[in-house]
Amino acid sequence: MRQHAWLDFHRGFWLLVTGDTHAGNRKWADRDLALSDLSVEGWVIDGPYGKQPTIKHDANRHFYGYGLMRTIH
Helix, strand or coil, X not given: CEEEEEEEEECCXXXXXXXXXXXXXXXXXXXHHHHHHHXXXXXXXXXXXXXXXXXXXXXXXXXXXXXXXXXXX
């Protein structure tokens, strides 16, 4: 069975967004650490997508992140 998720950059943090309401919220301040942790957990990382926010960018209005997929048994 495949599981899909999204790693979203929002307000200075990287948030793991899944369809599993029981998974809890996971967030990282460091992108490389987030990608490393998720890779070790078996996630296949695709992206990045969107435009990376700039200093003058409104952090509430962006689309930037990574698509994730993994096979679970």
